[in-house]
Amino acid sequence: MNLSARLEESSKSHAMKPAYYFMGQSSTYGELNGAVNKFASGLEKLGLGKGDHIALVLGNSPHFIIALYGAMRAGATVIPINPIYTPDEIGYIMKNGDVKAVVTLDIMLPLVEKMHHHLPEVHHFIYCETGDEKAKGLQPEQLSAYSKLKSFSQVVSSGDTTYKGPDLQEDETAVILYTSGTTGKPKGAMLSHKNLYSNARDTGEYLKMNEDDKVVTTLPMFHVFCLTVVLNAPLMTGATLLITPKFSPQDIFKLAKEFQPTVFAGVPTMYNFLYQYEEGNPEDFSSLRLCISGGASLPVALLKNFEKKFNVMISEGYGLSEASPVTCFNPLDRPRKAGSIGTSIVNVENKVVDELGGEVPVGEVGELIVKGPNVMKGYYKMPEETAAAIRDGWLYTGDLANMDEEGYFTIVDRKKDMILVGGYNVYPREVEEVLYSHPEVVEVAVIGVPDPEMGEAVKCFVVKKGGSLTEQELTAYCSEHLAKYKLPSSIEFLEELPKNTTGKILRRALKQQVLQS
Structure with missing residues (x-):
């Protein structure tokens, strides 16, 4: 099983159920799967398919979901890229990642025009029509990159809703996520279909996600936290995504009042902004059954203040791109321990080791290492870095942690910090x-x-x-x-x-x- 096949199943069992809402638009699971089929088929007609690398330079939108699942269904490997990166940063990832096609926004066409001469291996730029004022007046046919340009709607309309893609092997690379690169150039973590599917399945099960959930999707989709926890896991369970193009406290409270979401996921600064927002009405969050925090350690004082104000539990977890990303979450059926990242999710093993790789006693600080079906294949074209990160099947995270007698882990800090x-x-x-x-x-x-x-x-x-x-x-x-x-x-x-x-x-x-x- 893989994510694309699972969406196909969801489209049959939840055909008429809303898959997402986005800025006044909505789509059922049946409609979403049809669009994914047509996009995948459209890619094939452009000569793109199994093994090709396709970059998504997109923000939060239905375009991202359709392109992600469509590319995977066609057998391609997806490389999500932050659209606010500089041309140099984007260019490095595209060259290093051997990208053949790019899906981006119409407002990015001036950047495409500037960069395409330096990216001869990129044969297709597929732009999404946003209706943004900044894109008005842009005439694609006047650009020197015109021969490489196709609109997203053109690709979709050329496709077939009955498209059947190639067989996908679970160890084939589905996504390459470029880490932020605290030192040197970013590294591309290769995540297989098995990595992504297993982590979305196991995370959804651990957090008890179900078809009745409505999940606020405000974390950036190009980031692995959103990709697995707020996009793939909900879609696997038949939940509904409430997509916002970007995070703002005002928009989140307005969305909550209108749609009564059940799950919110964010990073600590988002919780801080929501807590500090003076016009935020706690009643608007009364429908939430669960808040999820990750990406960085959530200060205990903020956690307690937020929970008291909004009367909802925050389950803090832990993950990293190289692990697809989730390895731990505070469980929902046992006491939550403030300040901890919880316990290992199902099928994933965490332990704390010393400099020689030996497990340290309970309570002592060491490096957190991880093992499971979610651990990446390795770094793209970087065998030495891969060998340093994965030893004897264990992924060395670079984070310092300890474990208590009940199996709850606490991140002390980054090893290098x-x-x-x-x-x-x-x-x-x-x-x-x-x-x-x-x-x-x-x-x-x-x-x-x-x-x-x-x-x-x-x-x-x-x-x-x-x-x-x-x-x-x-x-x-x-x-x-x-x-x-x-x-x-x-x-x-x-x-x-x-x-x-x-x-x-x-x-x-x-x-x-x-x-x-």
């Missing part, structure tokens, strides 16, 4: 948790900076509310909760913290800022 102060380990998350507990603090990021005496020192970046909170007051507050060597050497107040498109706070950007100053 640990701060060494005078020989003592300081984990940024521990300091951040203390700062988040202060009532005047909105957001926090903690990094290590060079120190001539101690090796490294703790530096904090804080976004505060409109009050008169000072560095001295906040340092004094920290001294009540932290050992002396963990105390901030300096606290800098900012209007906002740098974030990526999923809302994850970028510590590395702050480190670069410090090094350049």
Whole structure:
């Protein structure tokens, strides 16, 4: 079984049920599957098929879903790309990923015109008509890339609803996800049909997703968190997606009031924005049975404040692109442990090991490693990096964690983010948790900076509310909760913290800022 075949099954058992709502539009499962068939058939008529790499440079929309499932049904490998990446970033992924066709937005045509000469291996640019004001006046036939251009509607209309694609083997590559690349160029994690199908199935089962669920789909679809938890898993179970083109607290509350969603998934900054949104009515979230958090550690103070205000439980989990991504979630049938990432989901094994790969005792900190049908095949065209990441079948995550006696894991921090102060380990998350507990603090990021005496020192970046909170007051507050060597050497107040498109706070950007100053 694979995701494409599973959608085909859902289209038969839930033919007339809404698969998604999007900006006043909706589609049944039957209609969605028909569009997927036609897009896959249209690709085949363009000479694209099994083994070809197709990039999706798209935001959240039905186009993304149809292109994703259509390409997979045709046997192609999908490479999702963040549409706000720079031309250099997009160009690198397309070249490294051996892309033959691109599906993008009509507003991106000027970028296509600029780049297509440098991408001779890309034979087709398929653009989606958005109706966006920025796209008005663009005449594709006047572009030098015109011979490579096709509209999305042209490709779909040329296809056949009865299309039957090639047989797909479970170990064939379905998607290549390029990791953000904290050092050097991004790496392409190759995820097989088995990887993606098993993780969507097991995550949906763990979170008890069902056909009655209505899932808010506001996380970016090109990101693996959304791809598995908020797109593939719900579609496997016959749930309905409530798609928003981007995240905004105002839009989420409006959507909730109109559609009464049952599941919301977001990253910690989204929960912070929703909690801080003064016009947010807790009654609008009364239909939610579950909130899901991932992408970064959710501060315990924020978790408790959000749950108290909106009377809904947040289940925090953990994953990474190389694991399709989910490995852990806080269970729904047992007590949730605030601050933990929960227990291993079904069919996935997690353990904490030392530098030699030996399992550490309960409660001790080590590196989290993962094993299961969700672990990637490897990095595309990078055998050495693959060998370093996957050893004896175990994926080494690079995250530091511990496990308690009940099998609940807690992420302490990224291995590379640990701060060494005078020989003592300081984990940024521990300091951040203390700062988040202060009532005047909105957001926090903690990094290590060079120190001539101690090796490294703790530096904090804080976004505060409109009050008169000072560095001295906040340092004094920290001294009540932290050992002396963990105390901030300096606290800098900012209007906002740098974030990526999923809302994850970028510590590395702050480190670069410090090094350049």
